[in-house]
Amino acid sequence: MITVLGHNGYVGQAYVRFFKSQNIAFQGLSREQCDYTDRAILATYLKNEKPDFLINAAGYTGKPNVDACEDHRSDCLAGNAILPGILQVACQEAGIPWGHVSSGCIFTGLREDGSGFSETDVPNFTFRQNNCSFYSGSKALGEEVLGYEARSEKGQQVWKNRQTEDFYVWRLRIPFNEVDNPRNYLTKLLKYQTLLEAENSLSQLDHFVRATIQCWEKKIPFGTYNVTNPGKITTSEVTALMKQKGITQKEFHFFESEKEFLAKAAKTPRSNCILSTDKILTANIALPPVKDAIAEALDQWKPCP
Amino acid sequence: MITVLGHNGYVGQAYVRFFKSQNIAFQGLSREQCDYTDRAILATYLKNEKPDFLINAAGYTGKPNVDACEDHRSDCLAGNAILPGILQVACQEAGIPWGHVSSGCIFTGLREDGSGFSETDVPNFTFRQNNCSFYSGSKALGEEVLGYEARSEKGQQVWKNRQTEDFYVWRLRIPFNEVDNPRNYLTKLLKYQTLLEAENSLSQLDHFVRATIQCWEKKIPFGTYNVTNPGKITTSEVTALMKQKGITQKEFHFFESEKEFLAKAAKTPRSNCILSTDKILTANIALPPVKDAIAEALDQWKPCP
DSSP, X not given: OEEXXXXXXXXXXXXXXXXXXXXXXXXXXXXXXXXXXXXXXXXXXXHHHOOSEEEEOOOOOOSSSTHHHHHOHHHHHIXXXXXXXXXXXXXXXXXXXEEEEEEGGGOOBOOTTSOOBOTTSOOSSSGGGTOSOHHHHHHHHHHHHTTEEEEEETTEEEEEESSOOOEEEEEEOXXXXXXXXXTSHHHHHHHOSEEOOOEEOOEEHHHHHHHHHHHHHTTOOSEEEEOSOSSOEEHHHHHHHHHHTTSOOOOOEEOSSHHHHHHXXXXXXXXXXXXXXXXXXXXXXXXXXXXXXXHHHHHTOBOOO | OEEEESTTSHHHHHHHHHHHHTTOOEEEEOTTTSOTTSHHHHHHHHHHHOOSEEEEOOOOOOSSSTHHHHHOHHHHHIIIIIHHHHHHHHHHHHTOOEEEEEEGGGOOBOOTTSOOBOTTSOOSSSGGGTOSOHHHXXXXXXXXXXXXXXXXXXXXXXXXXXXXXXXXXXXXXXXEOSBOXXXXXXXXXXXXXXXXXXXXXXXEHHHHHHHHHHHHHTTOOSEEEEOSOSSOEEHHHHHHHHHHTTSOOOOOEEOSSHHHHHHHTOSSOOXXXXXXXHHHHHTTOOOOOHHHHHHHHHHTOBOOO
């Protein structure tokens, strides 16, 4: 049996769908049922129920978007930075392996050599760089709370856990799939008046869920994995496909610059970045290329009635 | 009646002593009695008990020193960054004025012109500068959670709350008094093998407590106040006084540099800084000069039996 925290959220619901479709026994744990923000209560639950695995899909993302995190800093830190630490201790105590849904949004840009950031690269869109949204800052602190930190090794800074990793950290980025939803990247592109042109790694939500469960099923080594669809895609490539596939007739408008976007449409900077998927692919977990995943989602697009 | 959170801690106990000595009605609230980390539970308590004022002397400082915060990041963030946000909302909801014990340890050094940091200076020893201990980072985040942030005003960066301040933020720094205690700065100097020479602002604990209560009694404007004894003092000035006053015969040793200190005796950087006390003194709250306060504590020194 797998316990899922945050099963009513956008990511958690995808886990629930996946488990139902695969006939995998699971329990979506609500805070009303068991206040998992209390380490002792959670540890007792885990010792009694003995789930085989726990997934943390709970977190604070802000509604309608990350700007809301700027106004709810305490909740944002509690959900994204503190909770992982509580789960870590409770799961360790109860001997339950687990996985944490982190975010690729703790990076900005790409490596100097033009490649995507790997799991050992030090996050560069965090409070430590003082360039980020409160959301990204809180998610990066969540990884720090789990023991990760910038360490100097052979003259290079690497992102490494100072303890033994006995859990997974799965980095999701800008989720989407074929189902219209306010949290879906494709819905956001269709809805927003003006868009920011940027090149990004993205996660098809259901591919993400399948890949993370496979991490556990295949017993690949614990640790951090970028779980995005391989490759990169620009905002305008996605909108061109949307028009080509007849999803919308809308004329898409783009901001002149990130500066204009920040001045006119956003309270806080957004992460736009490319992640390397070499680590998870090398572990034999398959993820379709991002351009194929986007095309497939648009081909099967289910608009809200 | 005044409610005190953290009344069993080093700072909280000083509040309890003060209230008893002044015959001020108070209630030390323990988490067992009322889980004040839960916003709704705290709000209900406040609405029922209707205290005149609430003091947050709860926080996570690490034992025996701040190095411990590096190993307990989740607790450290929960106690120092999240809790202030919970109190803010609950106190607002119940209409209770309150004060938060923050820390001057979110600064390092002194202003370029050689003066101490004022309350509008942007903290420079925080996650945002990536130069700090986890403790200092968490305390600075606590102020951010309360709505403070670096804002650009007339071409200058200032530390300002984006909302109306209806609470006090009192910055304590390296507390001491005449009573030997593992948390007392003077005890630490007597105990440690080798010391770090540095110039600092310090808070005589009982002066701090009296001054903060006076803030509320005198109804001075809400907001942030550096509550340290005016002036500055170096480690070697304190140890010279200790020998002069016959507190110890010990030969004090000092590290060659902060680098040596960090390499040999500490896991994480310490804040050494000078704060300006102009704001609180201008509000007519008296605080004796730091050198007098140190001399007085040593004159009345009560060693542990």
